[in-house]
Amino acid sequence: MTLSTDTHNNSFALRAKILHFTDQPDVHQRTGYEYFADGVLVVENGLIKQVGSAEELVKNGFDLAVCEHFPEHLIMPGFIDSHIHYPQTNVIASYGEQLMDWLNQYTFPAELQYSDKDFALKAAEQFIQLMLENGTTTAMVYTTVFAQSTEAFFEVAQKYGLRMIAGKVMMDRNAPDGLLDTVETARQDSQNLIDKWHGKDRLSYALTPRFAPTSTPEQLAMVGELYQANPSVYMQTHLSENIQEMEFIKQLFPEAKDYLDVYDEYDLLGQRSVFGHGIHLSDDEINRLAETDSQIAFCPTSNLFLGSGLLDLARLEDAGVTVSVATDIGGGTSFSLLRTLAEAYKILQLQGQSLHPLKALYMATLGNAKALQLDDKIGNFTQGKEADFSLINLSPTQIQKSRQQQASKLDETLFALMMLGDEHNIERTYSMGKMVYSCHSCASQE
Incomplete structure (x- = not known):
């Protein structure tokens, strides 16, 4: 494990799957979130500069060669x-x-x-x-x-x-x-x-x-x-x-x-x-x-x-x-908030209620930011917000790899992450654009 206390300004871009929420998600109308199967997150001086699909950024003149590329990973807000x-x-x-x-x-x-x-x-x-x-x-x-x-x-x-x-x-x-x-x-x-x-x-x-x-x-x-x-x-x-x-x-x-x-x-x-x-x-x-x-x-x-x-x-x-x-x-x-959400799902199941993975992950990110009156600063990848986020390995264990290979829809991918995930999924953590945690045993970069 490596922790960094570096406080210098920085600019960089990461390319991976990207999920963040713009509002409480409506799982039927498929609103309230953005998902990029091949996305780019651009950070400048600790703040979010840009997020979008790699294809759209290229059309606007962005050079993908500047990105660290993690095609099988997911980036989410902290x-x-x-x-x-x-x-x-x-x-x-x-x-x-x-x-x-x-x-x-x-x-x-x-x-x-x-x-x-x-x-x-x-x-x-x-x-x-x-x-x-x-x-x-x-x-x-x-x-x-x-x-x-x-x-x-x-x-x-x-x-x-x-x-x-x-x-x-x-x-x-x-x-x-x-x-x-x-x-x-x-x-x-x-x-x-x-x-x-x-x-x-x-x-x-x-x-x-x-x-x-x-x-x-x-x-x-x-x-x-x-x-x-x-x-x-x-x-x-x-x-x-x-x-x-x-x-x-x-x-x-x-x-x-x-x-x-x-x-x-x-x-x-x-x-x-x-x-x-x-x-x-x-x-x-x-x-x-x-x-x-x-x-x-x-x-x-x-x-x-x-x-x-x-x-x-x-x-x-x-x-x-x-x-x-x-x-x-x-x-x-x-x-782990992932393990916490898994138990939340079970508690609600016992009462005849359901916790959709989109709602659950919203609660752990933008939902909690709103609850704490911090959604003007953190919680999603809106331009200008503080760049707090994680690089998530979707398949760090054999059972997760096997399960994710069967997932054909976003909901299935996220539900498997929520139910099986824990600290082993977190490959990097960033605060204000600084990498404050890195899992050295995670050999994942493509």
């Missing part, structure tokens, strides 16, 4: 992950618990180590490398209660020139003593981090109360005050993931009519608010999410691994709620 925990990398696949016990037994002890800035820097480097080797170029990230862990994450993300959103976790109760902050320390740390990092280079800040059980009403009120005082920041937390968690909410907030009402009371809803999970929601909660343009991050592998439940995507979308897709490492079991 994947976007809307809910992920960087300190949970090494608790992935920890056996045998549902949410509340899993947090106490595995996650909280792991997060205590992040009080050490050097440890946090090494962990952030590992975490970002894992994302890049899975083709993920943007994420909305939970750090830990320690401000220095957030500093570490932003420093590493800045080094690689990545577009990232992150925030210091806030918890002032129901967690180990070493992981607790206070209303005032959380306020000061968060504001300092906003002032230093929000809007710097490609970085944004997210106010991050872990979830209502670990914040007092006073802390949640403070988060709402910060949210109103800093209107361009994001807010991320968890909602209705687990039945035991929801019973705990009733004990802690007996005056609230439901779980979402706890956050609503403290002005934490809005179009920049991302609530992880949202599995067990009432009709009133769904309607309120839609009214406030608040959104749900769908975390399939985590929901299955922790036994949390099956998200009813159609119910949310029919009500007008925006739903993004996320890995939720380390409750989630893979950094």
